[in-house]
Amino acid sequence: MGKRSAALEGHDLVREAARILCEERLTDYRLAKQKATKRLGLSLHTAMPSNADIQAAVLEYQQLFGGHAYAKHLERLRRTALQAMEMLAPFTPRMVGAAATGAAHPGHRLQLHCFTDAPEDLDIFCMERGIDFDTGERRYRFADGRTRDIPMLSFQAGDVGVDVAIFSELGRRQVPLSPTDGQPVKRLDRGDVQALLAANHDTDDEPSPPSRRVA
Structure with missing residues (x-):
């Protein structure tokens, strides 16, 4: 397979995995890639796209098709x-x-980090x-290569x-790594969340462009 064909194949795989995540409300990127590979009839040895690419495609898909x-x-x-953050102050x-990145769908739960010894x-x-x-517990991976089960x-x-x-x-300073891109997760405080809501509200309030009259 040529480089161009491989690139197109990878692009299709990213888009199909993103569609599956959104429409089937999955949160497991690995499972979405496997389903996409099968549905596209690709080889099991096909190079898998990164989770970061999938997340970007999920955000694009939702912005294009998610609508109201x-x-x-x-x-x-x-x-x-x-x-919740006010209560848990x-x-x-x-x-x-997903609430922080925007790459969310109804299958996602709200995720918070809190701190106490x-x-x-x-x-x-x-x-x-x-x-x-x-x-319960959730396993997180850290920059030192270790994984820890966090309550x-x-x-x-x-x-x-x-x-x-x-x-x-x-743990305030020991930030776990995102399973999406391997970078420290983005932790947003209340001010950050308020800014996201305000920005979205401003966008919603923007006037629609005037319609063009057809003669």
């Missing part, structure tokens, strides 16, 4: 983040994940407020699922 539903869902995630919450304090905090939650607390905020990873106070 995508915009409202993203806004709902971010507004829920603001409310003693634990210095940060928003991460006593994870049980967050459990008690939620119990005192009558919040039903589940606990996780999950609850529902209306129709939005919220996952809160509970890092130690030292």
Whole structure:
């Protein structure tokens, strides 16, 4: 196969994987690539695109085809983040994940990072407020090459699922790596989230260009 054919094949694979993620509401990029490879009839030995390329394609797909539903869902995630971050202020919450990047669909839950050296304090905090939650762990990879299982607390905020990873106070400076691009995850504070919402609101309020009259 020539270089041009291989490039076109890779481009098709990226777009198909992004479409699958959005339409089937998957969050597993590896599974989306496998499905895309099969649906396009490509060899199992086809070079897989990077997760970063897939994420960029998801964002492009949603901006092109997601329409009002995508915009409202993203806004709902971010507004829920603001409310949850206000409630969890003693634990210095940060928003991460699809709500931060914009490459989101209804299959995504809101992802927050909080910080305390006593994870049980967050459990008690939620119990005192009558919040039903589940606990677990999520594995994160760090720049030193190590992986660590971080305590996780999950609850529902209306129709939005919220996952809160509970890092130690030292974890403020030890930022885990994104599974998408291998770079430190982007942690957004409340001011950052408010700025995203304001920017989106300003865009929505922009006047439509005047229609052209056809003689």
